[in-house]
Amino acid sequence: MSQRTYNQLWADAQLELSCLLAEELPAEPPRPEKDRVVFFQRLAMLFVRYTQIFRQLEKAYDLVVHPQKRRFIRSVLDSVMGRVLELKNEMVEKEFSEYHYMDDVLHDLKLIPADLEIPIPRYFHSERSKEVQQRKAMLTDILKMVEVTETPEPVMAKEMSQEEAVKIIQVAERARQGRERAKFNMKNLNMNTVYRIKEPGADSAESAAVCIQKVWKGYVQRKRTKTAREEEMIFLGMTMDPKYEAPRPAEMTAQAIEASTRVKQMEHEEAYQKATVDVMNQLRDVEGDDMSKSMKVQIQQWFTECRNATGTFPDYPDEEDGGSALIFAEKTPQQLLEEFAAKEEEEANTKAKGKEEKKEKGKSDKKKEDEEVEEAGLKMLPSAFLPDLEVESKIYADFWHNRSEYGNFNQMHDPELIKEEKRKVIEAEIRVKVDEQMRQELAEWKLSVDKDKGGKTKANAKKKKGSKSGKKKKKEKDLTADRTLESLCQELVEQGLLKHTHNVQLQDFLGDYSYLGTTLRQHDIEPMPSLSDVRQVISLYAVLPLGSQVVHEKAPLIKSVLLVGPTGVGKKMLVHAVCHETGACLFDLSPLNTAGKYPGKSGLAMMLHLVFKVARLMQPSVIWIEDAEKMFYKKIPKEEKELDPKRLKKDLPKFLKLIKGEDRVLIIGTTRDPHSAEIKSLCKMFSKILLIPRPDYGSRRILWKQLIRKHGGEVTEALDLSSLAKISDGYTPGHIVQVIQSVLTKHRIFQQAKRPLTAAEFIAPLAQIDPVFQEEEEALKSWYAKTPLGKKRTKAASGKEEEEPPKGKNAKKKGKK
Incomplete structure (x- = not known):
């Protein structure tokens, strides 16, 4: 697929995300839901829809080539992943179960179970491949060193008596004689076989021709019936068409295109990194002096305004608080004076109204309690990712949605975007240097203008510094601080x-x-x-x-x-x-x-x-x-x-x-x-x-089919997978692997062309293994019911969970009385 397709996939995901945010962040907060089933149904719908967005964004991030788009998609993808985990945690707390069944939600949204599968983002591997390889290489090197340093035990010849040696030689010689005798008997059988040919009788040529026709017509009709049955099964969708089992040319070309897009990603990322370095150097050389001069002028103006408004020079913010950036974030001196005057008026008014408010507090508390009782119900937990998603959705709508890509056919980076991003970084670097200079200048101003208050300011500064370093947190003891x-x-x-x-x-x-x-x-x-x-x-x-x-x-x-x-x-x-x-x-x-x-x-x-x-x-x-x-x-x-x-x-x-x-x-x-x-x-x-339970029928059928193919077997019509899945009820995937390995030897794999696999071959080794009986599974279920979450689930199923909250409220009312 082209880059236009992946950009459209990203746009569709952002559109669905904006619709979801409109539902989750309405203008008015929704009322709490009293029905637990309805509330869980809403959570399940949100979970499925966010999962769909997650799948789309993961695919777009994996194959989009534009480096700046990929960075933005990555931030949205991480936020969506976090929201999916939050919804999962909320569903567990509301339904009291780690596993949820949403087949009805899939039916309503017209989705298949594969659409609910949580994808593993491919950047987990791609972005850490070098680091993982280095770790594996380090572990292998250490293991080799350990093997070399360990002195292997000398191989000593085992002492053996004369009788034991004679027995070993006799066993080997008798086996050799048996093999030779079998070869000799086979040769005699081949030489002494006599092919008996019937003597020509009185049958005419017509009866011979009829006999040949019967055999040939029967063979042809059986072949036609077999092909018709296969075509019918393919038409009904019960079996896969053989031409789709092998990778088709279109699939091969699609895989090659994906590989080439990943190579382009690496090339464009390298070009983007080089461009960022060049742009930052250019900004330092061209705009660095102007930035420092404008910052100094603004800070000096702030000093004089504060001096004129308050009569003293202000304290310069520390680097930990943000330095001069905190000054520009604050309000002007006039605004501060107005706020102080307003606060004094409010304090005077509050003293007069204090007595009246005390009388009304009792009535208001009772009203609040009644409102809390009325608003009791199930609410959505506060989210740490919804604010980020809201900001990212606005950025996409304002900047990326209507952005023209007409001249950027190769999807290279945009230098102007790099300048906008890195200008803030360079401004922060220059601000640190400017702050150091302006602190010294402020100290000189205080000494020259406020000579009488200079010693006090120094003493106050020392006190403040001492107060900050008053209590220190206890650090954990590092027992291996001197080791690599x-x-x-x-x-x-x-x-x-x-x-x-x-x-x-x-x-x-x-x-x-x-x-x-x-x-x-x-x-x-x-x-x-x-x-x-x-x-x-x-x-x-x-x-x-x-x-x-x-x-x-x-x-x-x-x-x-x-x-x-x-x-x-x-x-x-x-x-x-x-x-x-x-x-x-x-x-x-x-x-x-x-x-x-x-x-x-x-x-x-x-x-x-x-x-x-x-x-x-x-x-x-x-x-x-x-x-x-x-x-x-x-x-x-x-x-x-x-x-x-x-x-x-x-x-x-x-x-x-x-x-x-x-x-x-x-x-x-x-x-x-x-x-x-x-x-x-x-x-x-x-x-x-x-x-983790033993597999059900559907899982066992998939296990038999996939594991037989994985171990070199061929699944044909002669192999009845349905019967195998039914017979192997109670057996685990480990048991199935053990049985398949015992049946599919090299010799048996070689014979598959002439003698296909059948279900009967797997029954004998399967019968030799003890299955997981239903009693053992029921014992695990009863044990899980004793866990904290299992207890909550049993209470909710019995209806006791809904009866508990009123008891607590009645108890509070009794306590107040």
């Missing part, structure tokens, strides 16, 4: 705490959409989330905040996530996918991995200090805790007492509190047996708890 980052990383790699991540994408976590979630909830049945819902929540809670610094600082802060599910559902895969999508470093603080390392209290403090310090320096970072239930055991098993799995229970939450909005560090825990842990301490540690 490379040495810290080397130590963590040697101890096995800093690990390589697998090249796994979040899209590889396969699963189908839940199509009946809303219907089941309408009938008071809580559905289990699908794997597609899990993938969406992980992208919202982990990938988007870790990938963008702006989003992480302003969006609702999520410090820790716990993944709960049976063995093989893909918990470890999700951890590596989060690291791969965001380019994050992976630290392993699992109880079994930290056992025996850094012993004692001081050693434990040093280990946590090293991990969190390196995680902040190399952010984004993910700290993984496998088998997180071991940290919070109710009762430690005998075989694990020596490992001391609960050694991180007290200190790790303390370090978790130190994570702030600017620190892109996320703790992810995984557990398959949460019943053995103390639920209160586990819920305090992890703010978000996600239950």
Whole structure:
């Protein structure tokens, strides 16, 4: 597609965004909604529409070539991402569930489930590719150094008795003799086979011709029936047309064009960076002197005006407050004098009216209480991104919307825009120098004109300086202040705490959409989330905040996530996918991995200090805790007492509190047996708890199809995927991968052309594996119902949640009486 198409895509997204802002920021604030279902429906509609804008802006930012447009689109994209996360957080608080089912909203908006998929912005990879490669190279170099320094154990010949040696030789010789005997028997069978030919009987040539015709006509008719059946399935949309399975020439050319546009992006970005340097140097040389002179004249004029109005020279603002920029932001001396006079009149009037106001306060308080009772309901939470979106929407409407691109066919940068942006930067640089000169000049003026007040001003200045530096905040103790980052990383790699991540994408976590979630909830049945819902929540809670610094600082802060599910559902895969999508470093603080390392209290403090310090320096970072239930055991098993799995229970939450909005560090825990842990301490540690279920029918069908193809198999009509998906109920994706690997050997893949795969081949190895029974899944659901969010969900489902607020109000009224 051309650049005009991507610009139109951007324009459509901005138009939809302006419509959404008009709905979310009306002239009059909307009344609170009392019906929770109606309020959630509104939130769901906003979430879906913002997601659509997010998808459009992400695509436009990825393929627009103009460097200045890309910077503006990036700021809007980050704000939209943050708004999506805010709406998700609000939906969780209003519905008391981490998973939401919006199939009815998709039906109303005439969308498909793929339109609700949260995209991973491609600039997470493209803009940090060099940094990620350097980190991987550093880790590989450290691992090589560790392997070289470790002295390998000498390979010693195993002592063997004479009888054992004779047995090994006998087994090998008997196997060789068996293979030779089989070859000899095959040769004899081929030589002794006699092809019996029937003797010609009394049959005529007509009967022979009829026999040949029967065979040929039957073969031709079966072939026609097969092709007609395939065409019918393609027409009904049940199977894919073979010509669409292979990449077509148009798709190949489109991919080549996208690659060329990304090369153009790099070239235009380099040209833009060079132009900014040239423009800044030009502005310094041409306009720098005029800027400094005009600033000095304005500041001197301000000194004289303040002297004439107040009788003394003003105090010069500090650099921390903004310097002379604060002066120009303030009002003139005449305006200040008028404000002082108005304030004195107001104070005189307020003293007279004070007694009357005290009498009326009682009545007004009662009215306010009644208004608060009437206005009770559900309201939208304050947003940190809506003001930014409003400003950016105005900038687009005023500047970019009607901008003519007639002469800029190659979509290069605009030098005039660079001048407007960088003129402010140079003005700030010159202002710092001018402030230093004008402070000295002001001090000289005070000494020469106000000789009597000169000592007092100095003393006051000293007092002010001393008052500012009165209390100092306590800084955290840096136990490794004298060490470099490379040495810290080397130590963590040697101890096995800093690990390589697998090249796994979040899209590889396969699963189908839940199509009946809303219907089941309408009938008071809580559905289990699908794997597609899990993938969406992980992208919202982990990938988007870790990938963008702006989003992480302003969006609702999520410090820790716990993944709960049976063995093989893909918990470890999700951890590596989060690291791969965001380019994050992976630290392993699992109880079994930290056992025996850094012993004692001081050693434990040093280990946590090293991990969190390196995680902040190399952010984004993910700290993984496998088998997180071991940290919070109710009762430690005998075989694990020596490992001391609960050694991180007290200190790790303390370090978790130190994570702030600017620190892109996320703790992810995984557990398959949460019943053995103390639920209160586990819920305090992890703010978000996600239950990952076994796959449903739709997800299992997708898993079988995609995984068979991934391992070299061919999916034909002979392979009944529907039966496989039905039979494998209760089995996890890990079990399915295990079965496919056992069936699809190299020899079996080679035989597919003559003997296609069938569903019966997968049944025998599948029957040898124990599935996840429904009792285990029900036990996990009952455990999740005991978590804080699960308790709120059960109360809301039973109707108790709506009865609680009136009790609180009645209690307040009783207290007042």
